[in-house]
Amino acid sequence: GAVVSQHPSRVICKSGTSVKIECRSLDFQATTMFWYRQFPKKSLMLMATSNEGSKATYEQGVEKDKFLINHASLTLSTLTVTSAHPEDSSFYICSAREARRDIQYFGAGTRLSVL
Amino acid sequence: EDQVTQSPEALRLQEGESSSLNCSYTVSGLRGLFWYRQDPGKGPEFLFTLYSAGEEKEKERLKATLTKKESFLHITAPKPEDSATYLCAVHLFNNYGQNFVFGPGTRLSVLP
Numbered sequence: 363g364a365v366v367s368q369h370p371s372r373v374i375c376k377s378g379t380s381v382k383i384e385c386r387s388l389d390f391q392a393t394t395m396f397w398y399r400q401f402p403k404k405s406l407m408l409m410a411t412s413n414e415g416s417k418a419t420y421e422q423g424v425e426k427d428k429f430l431i432n433h434a435s436l437t438l439s440t441l442t443v444t445s446a447h448p449e450d451s452s453f454y455i456c457s458a459r460e461a462r463r464d465i466q467y468f469g470a471g472t473r474l475s476v477l
Numbered sequence: 478e479d480q481v482t483q484s485p486e487a488l489r490l491q492e493g494e495s496s497s498l499n500c501s502y503t504v505s506g507l508r509g510l511f512w513y514r515q516d517p518g519k520g521p522e523f524l525f526t527l528y529s530a531g532e533e534k535e536k537e538r539l540k541a542t543l544t545k546k547e548s549f550l551h552i553t554a555p556k557p558e559d560s561a562t563y564l565c566a567v568h569l570f571n572n573y574g575q576n577f578v579f580g581p582g583t584r585l586s587v588l589p
Contacts (some may be wrong), residue, residue, distance in 0.1 A: 368520070406579045467523055470520045
């Protein structure tokens with residue numbers, strides 16, 4: 363199956379710093395990538411949809427200036443959590459959509475802990 | 478309103494005890510239904526995609542089926558390594574364009 367690589371897998375940072383998470387599709391081109399947030403024992407909450415070469419579409423309630431998304435190429439999307447605060451601590455997961463089969467493949471997730 | 482529900486919320490089985498997980502949806506413009514497995518602290522792993530009512534897919538001890546209103550994930554003679562959260566998601570068209578909607582998941586525990 364298709365492989366999506368997400369880095370880092372875990373990051374601990376101080377309050378007020380910015381954190382960048384990378385999501386790469388390794389063996390297919392992804393015109394669309396998705397960013398999710400997941401709370402303990404809860405399902406995935408879609409944060410934004412990212413299309414290559416255009417601005418991301420954010421879900422209602424997600425701050426665009428807090429969660430910056432860049433999708434500069436067909437294989438890479440990044441999520442930057444700006445001025446992170448403890449309430450931003452969560453599990454962030456990206457996915458890349460293989461257009462030919464319309465399937466989302468997920469990265470392994472990033473555990474963000476803001477102290 | 479487009480909605481995806483899953484039942485049961487949690488399920489405990491003895492090794493070898495077959496059962497089924499349910500995913501019900503009320504959506505317009507269904508394009509496809511997906512099943513994923515998620516282990517704690519990991520991203521979801523793709524299992525199946527189903528596109529039309531009556532379609533079935535199988536993989537090892539798992540079999541997914543689809544009707545016009547729901548999908549079932551049948552687990553035959555499960556093993557402890559099948560313990561995970563199983564998520565279903567629907568890909569749909571609505572007034573806002575394309576969208577993927579995930580269900581809340583079923584946490585499966587298979588006891589040896």
